[in-house]
Structure formats: C-alpha cells, structure tokens
Amino acid sequence: MKANQSETIRSFLAIELDQELVPKILDVQKEFKKTNSNIKYVPSQNMHFTLKFFGNIDLDMVEDISAAVLNVIRNYSSFDLNIKKCGCFPNKNVIKVLWLGLDEGSPIKDLQKDLDKEFKKLGFKKEKNFISHLTIGRVKSPKGKKEIRNAIERLEDVEIGQMTVSKICLKKSTLTPQGPIYEDIKVFELN
Structure with a gap:
C-alpha cells in the first residue's frame, strides 16, 4: 500500500501593492512600451513586494510557516513604504527584470531579515543580498x-508614492500559460 503523498503548492510571502498607486506604475510601464522591446509586463493585480519565495512546499508546512510569521510580526506595527526609483536586475548590461524600489530607511529589510531567521529554522535557505x-x-x-537602458536612466528618480503596510500575505502561485494566478492562503495583520 502506498503512503499518502502530501499535496504541494508553489508559494511565497508578500506585501500587496496599494491599488491607488497602480496608475503611476502603469505610466512607468507605458514608458517602457515606447521602446518596442520584448517585455512581458506584470499585471497590476499581481504586483507585490516578495518577502520570501518558498517554491513548492507541502501543504502541511503552511501551519509552520504561519507560526513563524506570527512569531515575527508581533514585534511589528503597520509601516509606510515610499515607492521610488526604477532599476533592473541583474545589471544595465544584461537586463532581465525591470523593477521599482523603495526608500533606503524602509522597515521592510528588518522585517525580511527577522522572517528569514525563522524560516531558516524550518529548513529554508537564507536570502542573499535581499x-x-x-x-x-x-x-x-x-x-x-x-x-x-535609456528608459531606466530617464526613470531612475521616479516617485510613485507612499503606501501603508498593515498586512502580509502567504500566497499560492499557480502557473498558467497566461501567467501566474495568485491566491491568498493566509493573511497576517500587523499591530
């Protein structure tokens, strides 16, 4: 008799984008569309700040991850993010990903570092150079x-605006030919 195999899901922990900022972000995407380059744009409903990409996990890991998140966020109140700057990964000579960044003093780095410590205890690799x-x-x-490259340089100092982070979400990612579909598995409210 076969042992029951646990269902796996592709998942990540994220901060959702405030939808009020979407029009300004679509304006930035429009600037890149003028380049007539082969770019696949992220639809606004899928835009988020990833705190941790878990990859494929067993469904029974959700409770362990949730406990780790709750352990960390009890030390965090809601905070503001100031979205600004445009850049790319890995660099301007080999452009693979176009992104918008954050103000230097953002608490998101501390939050991510604290979460990463907890996730390491669960067997996940620590993020390098988050x-x-x-x-x-x-x-x-x-x-x-x-x-x-010219568009990135033009938009380098773009100001998108501020949003308040009051929750973080554990999300399921289902890959489809049309692009990924994200669903909330758990939502964690900050103090």
Whole structure:
C-alpha cells in the first residue's frame, strides 16, 4: 500500500501593492512600451513586494510557516513604504527584470531579515543580498536593450508614492500559460 503523498503548492510571502498607486506604475510601464522591446509586463493585480519565495512546499508546512510569521510580526506595527526609483536586475548590461524600489530607511529589510531567521529554522535557505523591489516587467529578448537602458536612466528618480503596510500575505502561485494566478492562503495583520 502506498503512503499518502502530501499535496504541494508553489508559494511565497508578500506585501500587496496599494491599488491607488497602480496608475503611476502603469505610466512607468507605458514608458517602457515606447521602446518596442520584448517585455512581458506584470499585471497590476499581481504586483507585490516578495518577502520570501518558498517554491513548492507541502501543504502541511503552511501551519509552520504561519507560526513563524506570527512569531515575527508581533514585534511589528503597520509601516509606510515610499515607492521610488526604477532599476533592473541583474545589471544595465544584461537586463532581465525591470523593477521599482523603495526608500533606503524602509522597515521592510528588518522585517525580511527577522522572517528569514525563522524560516531558516524550518529548513529554508537564507536570502542573499535581499533587495526590496516591485517587479513591473521581464525582458524576454535583448531586442531594444539600448532603448530600455535609456528608459531606466530617464526613470531612475521616479516617485510613485507612499503606501501603508498593515498586512502580509502567504500566497499560492499557480502557473498558467497566461501567467501566474495568485491566491491568498493566509493573511497576517500587523499591530
């Protein structure tokens, strides 16, 4: 008789984007669309700040992850994020990901570091060089690289605005040919 195999889900922990900031972010995407480059844009309903990407986990890990999150966030009250700056990963010579960043003094780094310590106890690898960012597009081919680089430089000091973070979400990611579909598994309210 076969042992019961646990169901797995692809998951991550994230801060959702305040939808009031979407029009300004769509304006930034429009600037990149003018480059006529092969970029796959992130739809606004999927935009978020990733705190931890878990990958495929067993469903029974959800409770352990939730306990770890609750253990950390009891020390955190809601806080503001100031979204500004445009950049790319890994660098301007090899552009793969277009992103918007945050003010330097953002508490998100401390939150992520504290969460990472707890997740390490559960067997997850620690993040190396965590950079808080909001992915707005993925470059699919080097076509138009110079134009993309010029757009990044033009938008380097873009100011998107401020949002208040009052919750973080454990999300399930289902990959489809049309792009990923995200669903909340658990929502954690900050103090």
